[in-house]
Amino acid sequence: MPTGFCDKCGRMKELVTIRTALVLTEVSRSTLYYWMKKDWVHWLNIPSGRRVICRDSLFQISGSPEVLNPQDTIEGKVAKIS
Ligand SMILES: [Zn+2]
Numbered sequence: 001m002p003t004g005f006c007d008k009c010g011r012m013k014e015l016v017t018i019r020t021a022l023v024l025t026e027v028s029r030s031t032l033y034y035w036m037k038k039d040w041v042h043w044l045n046i047p048s049g050r051r052v053i054c055r056d057s058l059f060q061i062s063g064s065p066e067v068l069n070p071q072d073t074i075e076g077k078v079a080k081i082s
Contacts, residue, residue: 006054008042015044015052024055025062035061 006013016024021032021041032053035041040061042054 002052004044004046004052006042006044006057009054009056013042014055015046016055016058017050017052021053021055021058025058027062 002015003012004015005011006015018029018032022029025032027035032041036043036051036053040057042057043051044054046052
């Protein structure tokens, strides 16, 4: 897993691609982009021009790192936030 400096966390964090983030969270691409637009997840541009996401911030929104993540849990959290 690549790591990089996450400004929001203020330290080195594991970063995942959007593709990986979609697999981890099991949300739709449009949901993930919405989270990014709202800054509910931490993301950054890497030099190749791709965007990567701070893995811990994904877990903060989508639930426990242990449980990779039933859809209803994710939607419940989003409903609570919004
Ligand atoms: Zn972060």
